Amino acid sequence: MPEEATPRNILEKFVLSVSNTLERPVVWFRETVVEPNQQHSVWYHQKFRRVPTIDECYTDDAVCIAEANLQFKRDKLVDSDILSILRERYEDCALYEAPDHLEKCRPLFDQYQEATTNWFIKYGDLGGYGDAKAAYMKQKHRMIWERRHGPVGSGMNGAAPTEN
Template sequence: MPDESAPRNIVEKFFSSVNNVLEAPVIWVREKVIEPNQKQSAWYHQKFRRVPTIDQCYTDDIVCITEANLQFKRDKLVDSEILSILRERFEDCTLYEAPDHLEKCTPLMKQYEEAATNWFIKYGDLGAYGAAKAAYMKQKHRMIWERRHGPVGSGIKNN
């Protein structure tokens, strides 16, 4: 049985040889030079390893506290960017679905409002120079409040 991929006439043999002459060096460079030297990660941003959080650091371990603060600031930047993307999606939906955007963009609005609330719970009222310890204390105070009075915003229980 003859090989189906083999050229059948002189014209096909000519174009096949020209193709091999032009394509073979490109394939060789790609396989032998470029691919072995590429980073194997599918992401194009720098990945940092997760470090211990501020509650896992000793009080006199300056290196651990500094790493926790840097991790906190990176997390804040990522969360702020996610919030910005959600806001842009909602605004684009509002512009695109102009007359009846109230019903079509409601899921995006709810998703954005929930993310904004969660962002404010974690990072709000810390100021521009808020650190991991301040956020940890804020979380602790919120948990104490909720244990004593119920969810924040529901008012104070009278026992």
């Protein structure tokens, strides 16, 4: 707690005593109960260990595949939440800077657009039941496409062989 200045008059003394009456039990509870238990509790900010990804699993290892799918779903939730936070930041900026938000909120919008593109590259078109294997196959197909035709969205570049 910060050092408290001595009250100058009776009103400050009264306000300080009411404040201490309300604040001290809360501070005591946090310092003696909450903070010591944060280090020992497995439920407080649970951190999962990273497991092998789907490309590191053997085809008949069901446990490894299941763990990779669970990790994929956790990663998708985290990435979706990050995308939601970026969208909220841009919307708040646009609301606050209403008339000229296009210039003032441009960095936030660009960051949101890049995150949206990256999210769609990884998770887009997988559907609600998409799993780690489907995402891995999507990534593989994208890499093959880029090797043959250049970056996605740049057109065919005339690199694809045409049939007569």
